[in-house]
Structures are given as C-alpha cells and as structure tokens.
Amino acid sequence: MARFIYEGKLAVFYQGQGKLNDYNKLVERLEVPLYQDITEETSELFFLTWRDGCLKLLDREHLKKGGLTVEIAPRPGEQHSWPAPKKGVLAQALGRKTTTVVDATTGWGQDSLHIFRMGYGLRCIERSPIMVELLADGFKRLAEQDWVKNRSLKVPELIFGNAIIELSTLVEKPECIFIDPMFPPKRKKSALAKKAMTVLRDLLGDDEDKEQLFAKAFQIATKRVVVKSPNYAEPLAGKPSDSFSGKLLRYDVYLKN
Ligand SMILES: C[S@@+](CC[C@H](N)C(=O)[O-])C[C@H]1O[C@@H](n2cnc3c(N)ncnc32)[C@H](O)[C@@H]1O
Structure with a gap:
C-alpha cells in the first residue's frame, strides 16, 4: 500500500x-x-x-541541512514544568476541565505534545505511514526524557489509521476530539506556510475528507470537537459554539449540547 x-x-x-x-x-x-x-x-x-x-x-x-523531525522539546514560550499550566488559546478551546482528548490528525505532533505537556489524557491518530514513523520515533525519544521517566508518565498511544474509521473503534470515548486537517494554502507557496507544513502538503496533499472527519468526531466526542484552522478559512462545520483566535490561526469549538 x-x-x-x-x-x-x-x-x-x-x-x-x-x-x-x-x-x-x-x-x-x-x-x-x-x-x-x-x-x-x-x-x-x-x-x-x-x-x-x-x-x-x-x-x-x-540534503545537507538538519532535516525535519518530531520536536519533543517545549515550544518557545511554553513552560518546561509538567503539567504545564492550561493557559493560552489551545487550552481555552479544549476546556480546562476536559480530561481526555484524542488528536485525530497528529501530523508533526506539535499540538499533541503541547496537549500532553498540559496534562490532558491523550491518544493520537495519524493515517500517513511516513508521519507515523516520524511520530513513533519522537514518542520513543519522549519516553526516554527524565521528566517523563521520573513522573512515570505514559507517552500518548499512537494509533495508525484513518480517524474516520479509528474513532468508531475506540472503547473509551474521549470528551474532546481535536482536529487540524490540512487546508489549501491561501496563495500557492505562501511565505507564511511553515516549512514542516509545506513539506507535509507536498507529500500528503490536502485533506479532502475533513467534513467527513468532523462529522465522525462530533458523533464520537462526548463533550466537544475543536477544529484548528487558518484564520482565512471558513469554519469547517458552520457557526461554532465558541472561537479562540491566535495570530494566524483559530480554534473553533463545537459543543455537543
Ligand atoms: C495539518 S497536519 C496536523 C499538524 C499537527 N496538528 C501538528 O501540530 O503537527 C494534518 C495531519 O493530519 C493527518 N490526517 C488528516 N486527515 C486524517 C484522518 N482522517 N485520519 C488520520 N489522520 C489524518 C494528515 O495525514 C496530516 O499528517
């Protein structure tokens, strides 16, 4: 395949x-x-x-430059403690009282690792075989970090497959499902597109089935679905219940009731 x-x-x-x-x-x-x-x-x-x-x-x-890898160190501005405080737009969108999250589009794992460091119970789904290899390597390195070992933390479970199918097979349904599908760029080769995301788009293409993924996520999550999207994109599933904006992106929150 x-x-x-x-x-x-x-x-x-x-x-x-x-x-x-x-x-x-x-x-x-x-x-x-x-x-x-x-x-x-x-x-x-x-x-x-x-x-x-x-x-x-x-x-x-x-070829001679460093190459792209799943970066496991906290991003600039993120606290190095565990659990890091649930602050900022991502935590607001996920909900501070939320305990369990599934990242249905793990990609380079940067949102996942941020969610993990804030102490949420996290499972990760990714369908691209190459990204799964890079993530498995990153999670293996994560498991070897002192702060993870000293606290006997379990690194997130990584599920290889299409989330539209895998979400239905989860025995324990998460309170929140986070999705960050690939949206078409505003302009071709946008100067703003981050290198990692540009490479990913070259290799994988846009995620044409994001509406189906949202529908499945909304069926499975017990409390909310969070959709990350560029600021220029229309909300994926109509008017969200709430929305939290960063500089270039937005987290749209769809509450179940
Ligand atoms: C924009 S990237 C996600 C980036 C990620 N949030 C990060 O912080 O690195 C989208 C990823 O979701 C994956 N993806 C999209 N639709 C999916 C689906 N239905 N099931 C599983 N993975 C999916 C793609 O293969 C791609 O790796």
Whole structure:
C-alpha cells in the first residue's frame, strides 16, 4: 500500500548513523528503496534517515541541512514544568476541565505534545505511514526524557489509521476530539506556510475528507470537537459554539449540547 503512495517520491537514506537493521525494517514497512548514496539519477524528492539520534525527513534541495523531525522539546514560550499550566488559546478551546482528548490528525505532533505537556489524557491518530514513523520515533525519544521517566508518565498511544474509521473503534470515548486537517494554502507557496507544513502538503496533499472527519468526531466526542484552522478559512462545520483566535490561526469549538 505505502509503495503506491511513495513510489518515486520517498526513499530511505543510510549515511552510517544508527543501526542498519533499523533502516532495513523501515524500508520493509514503507516499501521504499534504501540508498547509501544520492546521485543525479535518484528520482526521489524526500528521504528518511537517522541523524543525531532522531528519525529525520530530508528534502532533496536541503540534503545537507538538519532535516525535519518530531520536536519533543517545549515550544518557545511554553513552560518546561509538567503539567504545564492550561493557559493560552489551545487550552481555552479544549476546556480546562476536559480530561481526555484524542488528536485525530497528529501530523508533526506539535499540538499533541503541547496537549500532553498540559496534562490532558491523550491518544493520537495519524493515517500517513511516513508521519507515523516520524511520530513513533519522537514518542520513543519522549519516553526516554527524565521528566517523563521520573513522573512515570505514559507517552500518548499512537494509533495508525484513518480517524474516520479509528474513532468508531475506540472503547473509551474521549470528551474532546481535536482536529487540524490540512487546508489549501491561501496563495500557492505562501511565505507564511511553515516549512514542516509545506513539506507535509507536498507529500500528503490536502485533506479532502475533513467534513467527513468532523462529522465522525462530533458523533464520537462526548463533550466537544475543536477544529484548528487558518484564520482565512471558513469554519469547517458552520457557526461554532465558541472561537479562540491566535495570530494566524483559530480554534473553533463545537459543543455537543
Ligand atoms: C495539518 S497536519 C496536523 C499538524 C499537527 N496538528 C501538528 O501540530 O503537527 C494534518 C495531519 O493530519 C493527518 N490526517 C488528516 N486527515 C486524517 C484522518 N482522517 N485520519 C488520520 N489522520 C489524518 C494528515 O495525514 C496530516 O499528517
């Protein structure tokens, strides 16, 4: 299956860092080629490799640069304690009294990790095989952090699959489902689009089924669905019950009753 998604687009690149066996397993799971050298003849545009102990996604134009990885450190401005205070627009949208959250569109895991650090009980769903690999590597590194080990915290469960299907299979329904689907950019190659999101869009395309995902999320969540979207986009499911805006984005909250 992954072979068809990534054919001619993605390969695994071994440059001597990490265990060759891990690369071979990655190649088997994603059904993509393994290269030890990238030449003019190489057609792929994206490469997965381990550098500095992290699984990284490199794009061909920036092969020598750092590459993109699931960043597990708190973002600038976020408190380094655990649980971090439930403040800011994301916490307002999720609800401070909410205990359980499912992130149905985990992507680079940045919202998930913020939600986790604020002490919510979190499960994560992601359907893209390449993002699942990057997330699994990030969550593995997270589990090894002192602050996680010292508090005996369990890192979020990562569920691989389409949330439209996976949400129906959850035995314990979450109070809140968070969705951040990919919206078409305002302008092509918007200067504002973050590098990670641009790469993701190149690899995965827009999420054309976001309305279906919202409908399923609203059916399953017991209390609310939160939709993150760029400020320029129309609300995904009509007028929200509440809305919290950041500089470039908005969290629309749809309450169940
Ligand atoms: C815009 S990104 C999410 C970014 C994320 N919030 C972050 O902080 O890094 C959207 C992600 O959701 C995933 N996605 C979209 N629809 C999905 C679905 N129905 N089921 C599972 N994953 C989905 C895409 O594969 C993509 O990785």
